[in-house]
Amino acid sequence: MTRARGRDELVPEYRWVLPSVLLGDGREGRRVRRSLRDWIVDITMFLIACGITLLGLPEIEKQPEPVIAIEQVTGALACVAVWLRRRWPVALALVTGVLSSYLELVGGASIVALFTVAVHRPFKISGPITLLALITLVPYVALRPQEDIDPLTWGLIGAALVLTVYAWGIVIRARRQLIWSLRQRADIAAEEAKRLERERIAREMHDVLAHRISMLSLHAGALEFRPDAPAGEIAKAAGAIRTNAHLALQDLREVIGVLRHARPGADDTGDDTVPDRPQPTLADLPTLVEECRQAGMDVRLDLRADDVPEGLGRNVYRIVQEALTNARKHAGGAPVTVTVAGMRGKGLSAEVRNPLWSRRPLRLPGAGAGLIGLTERAELAGGTLEHGPTPEGEFVVRAWLPWPVETTLEDA
Structure with missing residues (x-):
């Protein structure tokens, strides 16, 4: 009522x-x-x-x-x-x-x-x-x-x-x-800008924290299922858990700092100002894949794109990151293939493909908004995103983003 x-x-x-x-x-x-x-x-x-x-x-x-x-x-x-x-x-x-x-x-x-x-x-x-x-x-x-x-x-x-x-x-x-x-x-324009900024921060944190928490769960699950593993492997898994927990806390600290200093009347000259970390680009995609491999995932990367603008590369990076997180949640242990290709003037495409079956599915809670957020991200960038099962028994996330001939200030 x-x-x-x-x-x-x-x-x-x-x-x-x-x-x-x-x-x-x-x-x-x-x-x-x-x-x-x-x-x-x-x-x-x-x-x-x-x-x-x-x-x-x-x-x-x-x-x-x-x-x-x-x-x-x-x-x-x-x-x-x-x-x-x-x-x-x-x-x-x-x-x-x-x-x-x-x-x-x-x-x-x-x-x-x-x-x-x-x-x-x-x-x-x-x-x-x-x-x-x-x-x-x-x-x-x-x-x-x-x-x-x-x-x-x-x-x-x-x-x-x-x-x-x-x-x-x-x-x-x-x-x-x-x-x-x-x-x-x-x-009204100021309120709309604040709303869009809050949505951007929420979307960014969903992509980052979902990846970090799934990595934590993966390493913790390995320790749970293999309590008799060699001391070296246990130490390695514990170190990975510590590293990802530290990074997750750092991401949370940055967002809290942004929200604190964005509120009305906040003092932007205080000593507790939280600096922004460099945002990932397409050049950081191999590092992301290697991080997933160290966590036990079977990931294959096929990267065929050079000199991608930072804004475009960051969107593709986030799409691939969320797709890998979903694969880790629902198809743990299954091989994942990541293909990124494109050229200036024809657009940049990203495809993440994995079998529907899973030997070690992760029981992670989620809001079910990951793919929705990816679709919104792609549409805001002027592109499209498709996802769903294929007749071959695979699940595919496929995105296409425009790559203009002339690089704009926003892309740079």
Whole structure:
């Protein structure tokens, strides 16, 4: 059963629909936490509202005394109410918009409120409020005519002012949306890069540790089945176990070091930085085969490729390494044939073949993801991988990877 997600649990792709998350303003009716930039903007908006209010003082001198008093009180309260524009932007715009249909000194606060709604609220809210502001111009022009301007021109000027303020707010909102979207895309790209890096590390460690642990099991099994072996052979097997255990621990230490220094806030300048070991290439394949032979496997290598790029050779090495590990697990004692051939421009192929029967099968636990990981590795390199039994009673792992004519920086 899935649990309903809260606002803070939404995936990044869909958070942009929330105005409070998008613009950093307070939700309707909730307390606002202003940053230094917010304080500067709010002070500027307050001063603009006060300035427009002061400019309207000469227009009310010819009004009756009660109207002047009402104008002054409502104008002052409207300017003070500008500080509530982040907490109640819609309510402030509605109240000041209705009052500005007759009162002169509320106009400054009304303009600031309209601008705030345009910036902080979507079109389905800011659009009707802007329409209300345009409608309120009709009674204002009719009740407050200007001596030197005809009513139509005065109404057009007011409409132009309202639309200009609204358009300015829409532009700022669109810019904020764009910036926020770019930041979200950058965050998503960073998370994707981290995920791919974790998968790469997991795939690399599966290939390395599966090989080391299978070698340990093979040597330990030899000691178990031959407790009366000569002291020299026992010492040799024990040395091989110690060596492979040391290498396995070293590989684990490297991965733990990579994960530790890749976490957010990690200190990359610490003394416990784990250096990366040189990655294997195709030139290390004979050493791998010789190591398997010393462990008792019957491996035959046919290598017919020269000057293979490091990236391509490393992928082929890992594929052969995992295939040998599987052969050691499921067909221990059976002869294994490894064939690697190719040339620049035609690709590089690797084939590992062994009989299905086994005289000494290893009982090693596994996740069953080795061949799946090999297929993913081959596909990521632009190649293909096939595996399965043949009519001749053999199990074959066959991979083909592209070898371009021109070597890229990634291959090198």
